[in-house]
Amino acid sequence: MTIVLNDPSLWPTINSEILSSYSIVICASMVVYDWGEQHSASVEIIDSMYLWYSLALTFGQEVDLFWVSRIPISENDRTTKTVDLGQMHRWSPMTFIYLGVRYIGILFSIDIMLEYLPVVLTDMVRVSDNLDEVVASIINHRNRCNIVSQVQTWVGGIVNSMLCVIMIVRLYVMYQKSRKMLIFLIVTFLALAIALGVLDAMYSSSLSGEEYILSGFYLCAILEYEPILSSVTWTLGTAWEVLALCLATWIAVKHFRELQRRPTGSAIGDCLTVLIKSHMFYFAGFAVVTSFNLTYALSPTISNSLIFGGFVEIASTFQMFVLGPRLILSVREYHAELVVNADAGISMTAFAFQAGIPISTASGGDVTV
Numbered sequence: 001m002t003i004v005l006n007d008p009s010l011w012p013t014i015n016s017e018i019l020s021s022y023s024i025v026i027c028a029s030m031v032v033y034d035w036g037e038q039h040s041a042s043v044e045i046i047d048s049m050y051l052w053y054s055l056a057l058t059f060g061q062e063v064d065l066f067w068v069s070r071i072p073i074s075e076n077d078r079t080t081k082t083v084d085l086g087q088m089h090r091w092s093p094m095t096f097i098y099l100g101v102r103y104i105g106i107l108f109s110i111d112i113m114l115e116y117l118p119v120v121l122t123d124m125v126r127v128s129d130n131l132d133e134v135v136a137s138i139i140n141h142r143n144r145c146n147i148v149s150q151v152q153t154w155v156g157g158i159v160n161s162m163l164c165v166i167m168i169v170r171l172y173v174m175y176q177k178s179r180k181m182l183i184f185l186i187v188t189f190l191a192l193a194i195a196l197g198v199l200d201a202m203y204s205s206s207l208s209g210e211e212y213i214l215s216g217f218y219l220c221a222i223l224e225y226e227p228i229l230s231s232v233t234w235t236l237g238t239a240w241e242v243l244a245l246c247l248a249t250w251i252a253v254k255h256f257r258e259l260q261r262r263p264t265g266s267a268i269g270d271c272l273t274v275l276i277k278s279h280m281f282y283f284a285g286f287a288v289v290t291s292f293n294l295t296y297a298l299s300p301t302i303s304n305s306l307i308f309g310g311f312v313e314i315a316s317t318f319q320m321f322v323l324g325p326r327l328i329l330s331v332r333e334y335h336a337e338l339v340v341n342a343d344a345g346i347s348m349t350a351f352a353f354q355a356g357i358p359i360s361t362a363s364g365g366d367v368t369v
Contacts, residue, residue: 105321
């Protein structure tokens with residue numbers, strides 16, 4: 001049920017909401033320097049705009065690295081400008097995961113915008129009687145704030161699980177496709193996924209939202225919140241990321257030491273550099289997001305700060321839907337550069353470290369990143 005209030009005593013609350021939104025605009029513009037004219041003062045709308053901006057920056061790369069290659073397969077095809085089936089990339093599991101994370105982020109941003117629309121859905125212009133009945137049925141039986149909060153909770157869990165799968169594949173490749181390492185990572189991930197799934201179920205069941213219209217300003221408030229469940233969830237996620245970072249760092253140091261004793265080996269060194277660099281960027285982003293969320297969950301004073309809440313929203317969105325997909329995109333970019341520099345007519349989408357030599361495959365191989 002939507003609660004409408006026109007009490008002047010609530011104006012400070014409205015002003016705080018608007019002020020925090022302006023602060024988030026300033027903070028976001030420091031990162032996103034050119035997105036066009038800004039039309040909304042909502043923190044969540046800014047998150048959505050950032051996702052669309054990031055998508056625009058990488059869409060050309062996605063087409064070239066995941067859909068259609070600019071480099072023809074044969075030398076005879078280099079004189080033609082038409083796209084044939086030989087230029088189409090073979091889809092691997094990593095392709096599905098990448099596109100899933102990227103475009104779930106777009107749907108996620110739309111879901112957030114629905115939460116912060118300035119009018120309630122029942123005020124929308126009638127399109128047809130059937131559509132109006134469906135919308136009215138949804139709103140009468142389930143609060144829109146509850147629906148949106150549930151979607152946000154479960155989408156976050158699903159996307160982070162997909163990012164864990166990306167980490168498993170990267171570590172599996174770095175450890176020369178060791179079955180022991182793969183089993184260890186899968187068992188650890190399954191235990192973590194089950195625990196996080198239970199925590200997400202408990203957390204989502206504790207959420208309760210209510211719609212308010214304060215002097216014409218729409219607000220979706222979460223009335224019940226369990227900070228302990230949120231903090232435990234982020235602690236478990238941090239444990240997994242620390243484990244992945246330690247494993248990646250250890251094998252990278254081991255390979256770099258081996259390369260120092262060899263006159264040739266810059267190729268594998270470059271591969272390791274790409275992997276570690278992207279991993280470090282992602283871990284740094286995850287560490288910032290975790291610290292923000294733990295502080296927001298455990299500090300009663302900070303949890304009431306709308307400005308800090310805006311930082312948490314932006315950081316979480318950036319970590320999941322921008323840094324996460326770049327774990328795959330960075331490797332494919334590196335392989336595309338190898339193809340161009342070597343003037344080769346194949347698309348290399350995978351490599352494994354065996355006998356100190358990077359092995360590339362044109363068909364995707366067993367493990368593709």
